Amino acid sequence: MASIVVCGGSVIGLSAATLLARDGHRVTILERDAAPPPTETSDAWEHWPRHGVGQFHQPHNLLPRFRLILDEEMPGMVDRLVEAGCVWLDWLAVMPPLIRDRTPRDGDERFRFVTGRRPVVEAVLAAAAEEAGVEVRRGTTAAGLRTGPGVVDGVPHVSGVRTTDGDELDADLIVDAMGRRTKLSEWLQALGGQAPYVESEDCGFVYHSRYFRGPELPAFNGPPISDIGTISLLTLPGDSGTWSVTVWSAASDTPLRNLRHRERFTEVVRACPLQAHWVDGEPITDVLTTAGVLDRYRRFVVDGRPVATGVVAVGDAWACTNPSAGRGVTVGLIHAQLLRDTVRSGFDDPEAFVRAWDSVTEAQVAPYYWSQITADRARFAQMEALRRGEPPPPGDPTATAISAAMLRDPDVFRGVIEAATCLALPDEVFSRPGFMEKVQAHARARMWKIPGPDRDTLLRLVGA
Numbered sequence: 001m002a003s004i005v006v007c008g009g010s011v012i013g014l015s016a017a018t019l020l021a022r023d024g025h026r027v028t029i030l031e032r033d034a035a036p037p038p039t040e041t042s043d044a045w046e047h048w049p050r051h052g053v054g055q056f057h058q059p060h061n062l063l064p065r066f067r068l069i070l071d072e073e074m075p076g077m078v079d080r081l082v083e084a085g086c087v088w089l090d091w092l093a094v095m096p097p098l099i100r101d102r103t104p105r106d107g108d109e110r111f112r113f114v115t116g117r118r119p120v121v122e123a124v125l126a127a128a129a130e131e132a133g134v135e136v137r138r139g140t141t142a143a144g145l146r147t148g149p150g151v152v153d154g155v156p157h158v159s160g161v162r163t164t165d166g167d168e169l170d171a172d173l174i175v176d177a178m179g180r181r182t183k184l185s186e187w188l189q190a191l192g193g194q195a196p197y198v199e200s201e202d203c204g205f206v207y208h209s210r211y212f213r214g215p216e217l218p219a220f221n222g223p224p225i226s227d228i229g230t231i232s233l234l235t236l237p238g239d240s241g242t243w244s245v246t247v248w249s250a251a252s253d254t255p256l257r258n259l260r261h262r263e264r265f266t267e268v269v270r271a272c273p274l275q276a277h278w279v280d281g282e283p284i285t286d287v288l289t290t291a292g293v294l295d296r297y298r299r300f301v302v303d304g305r306p307v308a309t310g311v312v313a314v315g316d317a318w319a320c321t322n323p324s325a326g327r328g329v330t331v332g333l334i335h336a337q338l339l340r341d342t343v344r345s346g347f348d349d350p351e352a353f354v355r356a357w358d359s360v361t362e363a364q365v366a367p368y369y370w371s372q373i374t375a376d377r378a379r380f381a382q383m384e385a386l387r388r389g390e391p392p393p394p395g396d397p398t399a400t401a402i403s404a405a406m407l408r409d410p411d412v413f414r415g416v417i418e419a420a421t422c423l424a425l426p427d428e429v430f431s432r433p434g435f436m437e438k439v440q441a442h443a444r445a446r447m448w449k450i451p452g453p454d455r456d457t458l459l460r461l462v463g464a
């Protein structure tokens with residue numbers, strides 16, 4: 001069995017560590033933030049300082065694949081999330097009204113999932129990691145890498161981590177779970193190795209979110225994500241009678257920056273008839289604003305050569321996107337499960353291991369990253385054109401046809417939700433026999449225009 005050091009003890013570091021420890025490996029997490037989760041997980045929202053995670057109090061949705069992996073790997077965890085106040089939801093409950101065939105299908109159970117506020121979810125994962133025997137060193141900051149004898153000419157072999165306290169920990173494998181601001185690329189270059197391949201771009205959106213509480217979760221009268229002209233709305237249940245409302249727009253749309261003001265935010269949501277009742281609860285936060293979120297992708301095999309052996313990146317440390325699709329945690333958990341599988345299938349040859357990790361990441365996880373980037377860029381271009389008063393760009397004809405068909409065909413709807421919620425890779429869904437025929441049957445159908453303020457009304461509501 002191997003000794004493994006995981007740098008970063010947030011949702012994905014904790015999950016990866018738990019899965020590896022349950023296979024018998026000796027796993028240590030180094031987590032920069034000192035505070036442990038509160039004993040009562042339900043207190044985590046108010047009483048757990050986590051400055052290392054900028055988005056700790058931002059709305060987080062969990063997806064069906066997250067629930068399925070927990071069921072496969074950590075039986076009982078979903079019950080523990082529910083005990084901590086998380087709620088069960090079902091994507092089929094938000095099937096568009098134009099779909100008349102509501103007959104259940106085999107496997108519909110897969111669309112059910114639990115979700116809750118991020119601090120609560122993370123506190124439950126933290127407890128599971130400790131129970132699995134993971135040593136979590138909180139208040140310990142990884143500061144750089146140690147190297148040992150190389151296994152590939154000219155490629156550094158990482159054999160340990162240095163901490164800011166001056167400690168040095170040797171391990172058979174170092175896992176970078178330090179999130180979107182990881183310094184792994186810089187650390188590797190400091191060792192004299194080749195730089196990883198990095199693509200990075202500001203997603204261009206600004207998000208305004210507010211949490212509420214009330215005796216009953218508001219009803220979904222429309223889809224959880226609604227595109228209304230130059231804004232998009234996200235309505236999301238949380239745990240323990242809480243929920244959030246998010247409005248996002250292009251950051252370049254300066255008048256809409258006024259959405260950061262409570263009254264403006266509330267008025268805009270109230271002008272959206274399907275979502276207006278979501279701001280009726282008791283607010284438990286101010287409007288939380290997030291901008292400058294990077295879409296960033298890294299690859300650690302460049303021109304056919306690993307940039308290092310002995311170290312791998314998982315979750316946001318590998319790739320991160322803006323949160324529009326709400327799937328970072330789910331994609332990260334898929335990645336953590338694949339890491340455990342890759343460790344299981346062979347660990348003795350460090351070069352072969354890094355190559356295997358690169359291949360499985362590219363095949364099983366990267367497609368979620370690229371599909372989201374494509375969808376976000378299309379939506380951003382649409383927002384920008386509408387803001388300038390121009391017709392929106394036509395968009396990819398296949399994607400447009402799928403979007404129209406999912407509003408009318410129950411199987412196309414299920415397929416799109418499978419891809420959106422990481423139950424299956426987009427290409428796997430779209431290449432299924434008969435899928436595109438069903439899409440084509442609705443190719444000329446019109447999109448469903450979600451009601452909401454037109455541009456002039458929106459500008460008036462935000463006080464521009």
Ligand SMILES: Cc1cc2nc3c(=O)[nH]c(=O)nc-3n(C[C@H](O)[C@H](O)[C@H](O)COP(=O)(O)OP(=O)(O)OC[C@H]3O[C@@H](n4cnc5c(N)ncnc54)[C@H](O)[C@@H]3O)c2cc1C
Nearest residue numbers: 008010012032052060061142179315316323326327328329
């Ligand atoms: C505004 C916003 C909203 C989001 N909404 C959703 C959503 O609805 N659903 C969803 O699935 N995802 C969402 N995400 C994405 C999600 O937050 C991330 O995918 C997720 O947090 C990634 O987890 P991680 O463990 O990889 O990294 P992180 O959660 O970023 O954790 C990194 C950890 O590493 C620690 N660390 C950093 N440097 C060091 C160091 N040198 N030494 C030791 N420890 C270190 C940090 O303290 C932190 O604990 C959202 C993101 C944002 C920005």
